[in-house]
Amino acid sequence: MVTMRSILLLGLSVICVGAAAQVGVGPQPVPLSNSVPAPRDIAFRGVVRMVVDASDTTHKIVNVHETIPVQAAGPMTLLYPQWEVASHSATVQVARLAGLIIRADDQRIDWTRDAIDMHAFHIDVPSGATTLDLDYQYLASGTPREGPPEMSRDILAMQWHTASVYPAGWFARDITVQASVKLPAGFQYATALTTDSFGNDVASFKPTTLEVLYDSPVYAGRYLKRVDLAPKAATPVTLNLFGDNLRNIDIGDAQITRYRAAVAEIEHTFASTHFDHYDLLVSLSDVLPSSGGTEHARSGEVGLPADYLGNESGHLPELDILWHEFIHSWNGLFRRPADMWTANANQPVRNSLLWVYEGQSEFWGRVIAARAGIRSIEATKDLFAIDAARMQARPGRRWKSLQDSNNDPVFMAKRAVAWRDWQRREDYYLEGPIFWLNIDSIIRERTGDTKGLDDFAKAFFGVNAGSQITTTYTFDDVCTTLNNVLPFDWSNFLRKRLDTHDDDGLLDGLAHAGYRLIFTTEPSDFYRQLESEDDVADLSYSIGLTVKSNGTVPVVAWNGPAFKSGLSNGAKITTINGAPFSVDLLKATISNAANGSINLGFKLDGQDQIAHIDYHGSLRYPHLQRISESKDRLVPLLQARRINPVSM
Ligand SMILES: [Zn+2]
Incomplete structure (x- = not known):
């Protein structure tokens, strides 16, 4: 039987189907075209010259003049680097490239940015032109909002890939580059590159490949201490310490002995070296990034807190960064x-x-x-x-x-x-x-x-x-x-x-x-240091949150007790069972949770709320416990392997 209702329903369903899929109705996309030449493993004739001026640490502007030998008249594409080996990501920001002016034998030629690849610049090289002259700036990060600083009044960490443009169509190893950098007045420097000359604050390097250049940053600074970490080895390993001041780069003899031991242990473990020399480029600074590193084949960049060398035991989490980066010379680069x-x-x-x-x-x-x-x-x-x-x-x-x-x-x-x-x-x-x-x-x-x-x-x-x-x-x-x-x-x-x-x-x-x-009610010193670095009490393994001393909750564990009670990232705890918030009171309340309740007053998105946390354990912090009936394979793994001790 066909009723009015069924006719209406039928009509509705036809309309719905029509709205869901409309094959062939409406515009078609403009086809994507890739006009950036793919890299080929062929020789690039001549030498690209890069003259970099990194002396303006006030404005943090790096000026570059670059000359590129013309290979052929006609269409050509220039690339600003995009992918960075060490970040495993397209982290190089073309937004920081500015002021690009290109001339062919003194005649200005216009460039057109690729419609899809913002790092690619198309030009038309006039016939008869022999050299392209490029002028541009790299605008380094000047405020924390823009990203971690790359230079300060006293330290410069220069990455060539941020201050260069190169021709598309060749493998990076097929392009020969001769680079120089003007440093701030009085700065000393270190790099894996081979110096050709240094005078008037300009360091000129021997020609190398674009591939090696990008893998060879230059660190420079007002205060530099060099330490030979492999005095008896055939291939030098140098620790280059750059600090905000002389005190930061003061390293003790016992530390040097341990660092030399680390180098010897690594070379022993990997049974080889794949560099003619290696430079650890280290900044010890309150201004530059202070926890992290960037690997290269013949150098490694490491940022450490300013007081690191004078207070290693207070920096337990950072103690392996230098060696992690050095190890990358084998595992990652070679x-x-x-x-x-x-x-x-x-x-x-x-x-x-x-x-x-x-x-x-x-x-x-x-x-x-x-x-x-x-x-x-x-x-x-x-x-x-x-x-x-x-x-x-x-x-x-x-x-x-x-x-x-x-x-x-x-x-x-x-x-x-x-x-x-x-x-x-x-x-x-x-x-x-x-x-x-x-x-x-x-x-x-x-x-x-x-x-x-x-x-x-x-x-x-x-x-x-x-x-x-x-x-x-x-x-x-x-x-x-x-x-x-x-x-x-x-x-x-x-x-x-x-x-x-x-x-x-x-x-x-x-x-x-x-x-x-296992979990106990006392944190290890290591755990405490991690808490202190993040400026939080880390209660992830009990009620499932971290909290700052002012009650702000940076992180709530997914689906943990705090999460289920309605707390979320960014909440601010104001009261604990009616009393004013303090970290100590929160810990004491969690310690008694088996017998009591945890009611947290908090503010989130402008609303005052109460979280009734369903948790009846205690404080919980992670530790290792020996399984007594089994063999200990961890301690032997962590014991020195070298036969010969390292001497000063
Ligand atoms: Zn790494």
């Missing part, structure tokens, strides 16, 4: 994941193997810092406990695998995320040490402790000893080398750990090494 290697700085980087590149560098950074006596074995254990606790508190694993986290730098680099435990930003760092500890322990368990990850490191990173030519690798290459150390189904093992969506076997690395994660 041996590079095949999909990460690109022909120039504008080709997209793919990061499928960052769990090796970064994950294993994190592992070795921990191990080397302990082997060299820079971080105690006890503090290293505390750090493994913190790693383990964080790994367990990653609900995001349910939707996002560790493998997917390898993509994070491309879209999350240098960006804060609101829900770190759910979004899992760059977890290959966090999970690396226990991931590789697991592999080390399996190898040692099954070889009667005659082999371990050291054998993998020697075999994998020690290939082509002395060679400075990057050797790429794939997932299968990792499995093959592991199989050569210990025949095992590594492919399945690794894929399971990388692709899993549950926590099964998550902390096997600890268990195989003879430890379990």
Whole structure:
């Protein structure tokens, strides 16, 4: 029976279907065209010259004059770099390039920015022209809002890829560049580049490839201390300390001995060197970034707090950064994941193997810092406990695998995320040490402790000893080398750990090494220092939040007790069971939670609210505990391996 109602319903459904899909109705897109020449492995004739003036630390403007030999008249594309090896991301900002004027033999020629690739500039080279002259500026970060500063009154950290433009169509290694930089008056400098001359504050470098230039930043400063970290080795390793003042770069003899031990331990572990000399470029500053590093093949950049050298024990979390970056000379630069290697700085980087590149560098950074006596074995254990606790508190694993986290730098680099435990930003760092500890322990368990990850490191990173030519690798290459150390189904093992969506076997690395994660009511010194660096009380493992002394809550754990009670990131706690908020009172209240209640008054989005937190435990802080019936494989891993002690 057809009723009026059914006719109406039929009509409605026809209209709805029509609204949902309209094939062939409306505009068609203009086809995307790629007019940027792809890089080719062919010779670029002549030498590109870059004359950089980085002396204006007041305005933080870097002026560049560049000459490029013309290869042919007609269409040509110039590129401003986009991808940076060390950030694994397209983090170079073309917005900071300004004032670009191009001349061909004194005749100004107009450029047109590519419609899709904002880093590409198209020009038409007139016939008969022999040289292009480019003038432009790089506008370095001047305020915290613009990003971390790259120069201060006393220190300059100059990256060539920010202050250069290069021709599209060639591999970076096929373009020869001769570069010079004018430094602020009186500055000294250090770099992996070979100096041709230095005078009147201008450092001129011997010609090199564009690839090497981009991998060789120049650090300069008013105060510089150089320390030879490999006095007996064939290849020099130099620690270059730049500080806000002389006091910051004062390093003690005992420290130098430990740093030399670290270099010796690393070169022993990797059984090779792949540089003719290596320079650690270190800023110790309250102005420049103070916790992080950037890797290169023949140098490593590290930013440390101004008081770091005078107060190493107060900087437990930073004690392995220098060595993490140095290790990257092998793991990341000499041996590079095949999909990460690109022909120039504008080709997209793919990061499928960052769990090796970064994950294993994190592992070795921990191990080397302990082997060299820079971080105690006890503090290293505390750090493994913190790693383990964080790994367990990653609900995001349910939707996002560790493998997917390898993509994070491309879209999350240098960006804060609101829900770190759910979004899992760059977890290959966090999970690396226990991931590789697991592999080390399996190898040692099954070889009667005659082999371990050291054998993998020697075999994998020690290939082509002395060679400075990057050797790429794939997932299968990792499995093959592991199989050569210990025949095992590594492919399945690794894929399971990388692709899993549950926590099964998550902390096997600890268990195989003879430890379990426990929680006690007292934080380790390491944990306290992390709290102090973030200026929070970290109650993530009890009520599930971090809180500042003024009651502000920077981070609420995803779906934890605080989350479920209605607290969210950015809330400000004002009262605890009716009394005014203080961190001490909150901790005391959590300690008594088994017998009492936790009612937090808080302000969020302008509203006063009350959170009734359903939590009946106590304060909880992560520690490692020995599994008494099992063999301790962690402590032997962290003990020095070299046979010969390092002398001053
Ligand atoms: Zn790294």
